[in-house]
Amino acid sequence: MSASRMNVAFGAVFTGAVMLLYLPILTVALYAFFPVERGSIDLSAPTLGYFADLAGNVSVLEALANSGLAALLSSLLSLVVATLYAAYLREKSGPFKVAFEALIYAPFFLPPIVVGLSLLLASASSGIPRGVATIVLGHSLFTLAVVYRIISVRLANLPPSLVQASADLGASRLQTIRFVTIPHLMSAYVAAGLLAALLSFDETLITALVAGDTTTLPLRLWAMMRVGFSPSINALVVVVVGICLVLSLAAFATLSRETRPA
Amino acid sequence: MSARHILTYLVAILPLGLFIGYPLGALLWSSVSTSNEGAVTYTLAFLAEALSSPAYLAVLGVTLVICIATAIISVAIALPMALFVWSRPARYQPIALLVLILPMFMSYIVKIYTMRSLLGLNGFFNQLLLTTGIVDKPTTLFLFNRGSILATFVVLYIPFAALPIYLSLERVPANFVLAGRDLGASYARALKDIVLPLASPGIVAAALFAFILALGDFVTPQMVGGPSGMTFGRIVWSQFGLAFNYSLGAALGIVLLVVTVAALAGSGLASRALTARMGR
Numbered sequence: 001m002s003a004s005r006m007n008v009a010f011g012a013v014f015t016g017a018v019m020l021l022y023l024p025i026l027t028v029a030l031y032a033f034f035p036v037e038r039g040s041i042d043l044s045a046p047t048l049g050y051f052a053d054l055a056g057n058v059s060v061l062e063a064l065a066n067s068g069l070a071a072l073l074s075s076l077l078s079l080v081v082a083t084l085y086a087a088y089l090r091e092k093s094g095p096f097k098v099a100f101e102a103l104i105y106a107p108f109f110l111p112p113i114v115v116g117l118s119l120l121l122a123s124a125s126s127g128i129p130r131g132v133a134t135i136v137l138g139h140s141l142f143t144l145a146v147v148y149r150i151i152s153v154r155l156a157n158l159p160p161s162l163v164q165a166s167a168d169l170g171a172s173r174l175q176t177i178r179f180v181t182i183p184h185l186m187s188a189y190v191a192a193g194l195l196a197a198l199l200s201f202d203e204t205l206i207t208a209l210v211a212g213d214t215t216t217l218p219l220r221l222w223a224m225m226r227v228g229f230s231p232s233i234n235a236l237v238v239v240v241v242g243i244c245l246v247l248s249l250a251a252f253a254t255l256s257r258e259t260r261p262a
Numbered sequence: 263m264s265a266r267h268i269l270t271y272l273v274a275i276l277p278l279g280l281f282i283g284y285p286l287g288a289l290l291w292s293s294v295s296t297s298n299e300g301a302v303t304y305t306l307a308f309l310a311e312a313l314s315s316p317a318y319l320a321v322l323g324v325t326l327v328i329c330i331a332t333a334i335i336s337v338a339i340a341l342p343m344a345l346f347v348w349s350r351p352a353r354y355q356p357i358a359l360l361v362l363i364l365p366m367f368m369s370y371i372v373k374i375y376t377m378r379s380l381l382g383l384n385g386f387f388n389q390l391l392l393t394t395g396i397v398d399k400p401t402t403l404f405l406f407n408r409g410s411i412l413a414t415f416v417v418l419y420i421p422f423a424a425l426p427i428y429l430s431l432e433r434v435p436a437n438f439v440l441a442g443r444d445l446g447a448s449y450a451r452a453l454k455d456i457v458l459p460l461a462s463p464g465i466v467a468a469a470l471f472a473f474i475l476a477l478g479d480f481v482t483p484q485m486v487g488g489p490s491g492m493t494f495g496r497i498v499w500s501q502f503g504l505a506f507n508y509s510l511g512a513a514l515g516i517v518l519l520v521v522t523v524a525a526l527a528g529s530g531l532a533s534r535a536l537t538a539r540m541g542r
Contacts, residue, residue, distance in 0.1 A: 103278040
């Protein structure tokens with residue numbers, strides 16, 4: 001096959017799969033803005049009524065608050081912990097570093113059900129009740145791998161000559177960290193933080209096992225789906241996808257601005 | 263190592279041991295013990311049941327087949343997608359990449375919901391069949407079976423397979439392809455003999471991601487699989503709900519852990535073998 005014909009074939013698969021991935025979500029989103037009667041949609045009378053219903057739904061608002069809190073706390077926690085490990089392991093090598101990184105990456109590579117199960121059993125055997133704290137812990141473990149990876153790669157790219165120059169110019173170690181290292185890491189922090197918040201906001205399987213009686217937005221949506229169809233689910237889908245979209249576009253923009261040569 | 267080094271090492275490993283090592287230990291411990299009003303007894307009965315019950319083994323077999331099929335189909339779709347993005351001019355690559363991986367972040371639970379509304383009684387496929395007159399009443403052919411689980415897994419995990427493939431393609435120097443073409447290879451031959459071998463670690467990683475993500479999933483099979491769509495993940499999950507048997511749940515979880523570690527090790531070996539063959 002010629003190059004152009006192969007590209008047409010690849011393009012066809014790409015287009016077909018993209019439609020498969022995007023169209024169902026767009027259709028559901030459309031249903032959120034129009035009244036639905038007996039399965040058919042009335043396109044003549046757009047409405048925001050389903051969103052108003054959501055705003056008055058206490059359990060949805062509570063789930064939204066929990067999801068937001070878990071995303072904020074777990075991403076901050078993983079940023080701090082990932083920074084400490086990236087700094088500690090930077091100069092290390094050999095089996096020592098491999099062992100540390102295996103532990104850091106493990107929760108990301110194991111199936112979420114195994115991680116969630118382990119945390120659930122740990123909370124049962126240690127007597128720590130399940131709730132927002134265990135959700136934050138579970139999400140931090142899961143996002144730590146991603147955040148550690150981004151920060152450690154960026155830290156490795158910091159030219160040692162910059163740190164030496166800073167010291168030669170009379171800066172203390174703290175001043176070097178404040179004025180050289182942190183500015184160098186800043187955009188990595190923003191991207192990693194956004195990505196961690198996004199992963200936490202979307203996390204369902206670990207959360208289902210460690211949440212106890214607490215509910216998050218994905219768990220709430222899951223429960224609403226099991227009960228059956230209601231138009232307000234479509235409105236909630238729009239809200240959830242909207243939040244995910246904003247976070248991921250922001251993370252992508254930060255990362256791609258960074259990789260562009262200055 | 264000096265005493266100070268050992269001390270910092272211990273301080274550094276402590277949080278990881280506490281929050282990762284301890285839970286995994288609790289999983290192992292729960293699978294071999296049961297407590298009754300504070301009295302703990304140790305037993306291998308739960309592990310034996312998890313490994314020998316014909317019912318669990320049958321479900322494990324079905325689950326492995328679904329997960330392997332998910333890995334193969336996801337890679338078969340993700341590979342041409344990644345090749346398409348990779349062969350775009352540099353200017354358009356970031357936007358094409360964004361389109362490729364954005365669905366990864368568009369909410370797991372929402373995607374299951376949309377697949378359900380696509381495959382369901384009032385869903386898109388049924389509407390299509392009804393309007394075209396192929397069927398005269400809605401069919402349940404699309405939902406609540408193993409096929410619907412597989413289809414949903416593939417839709418969920420294509421982006422997770424596409425990303426590692428694209429990242430490994432990105433590392434193939436463009437002039438390798440040009441060199442191959444100069445030496446008389448067709449574009450297809452250059453892809454097959456130069457690009458794909460170099461990208462093989464990414465392809466193996468893609469299959470591994472899709473396999474592992476599908477392996478432990480218990481929400482998808484429940485929502486689109488119905489009663490006939492029992493998977494191993496659902497059995498594990500049910501031990502912590504209605505069945506309320508933590509020890510058996512832990513033992514079944516160990517089985518999933520072992521399968522995962524085997525898949526990780528197998529893909530590591532496959533990756534190494536493919537790379538080594540290339541070196542010759």
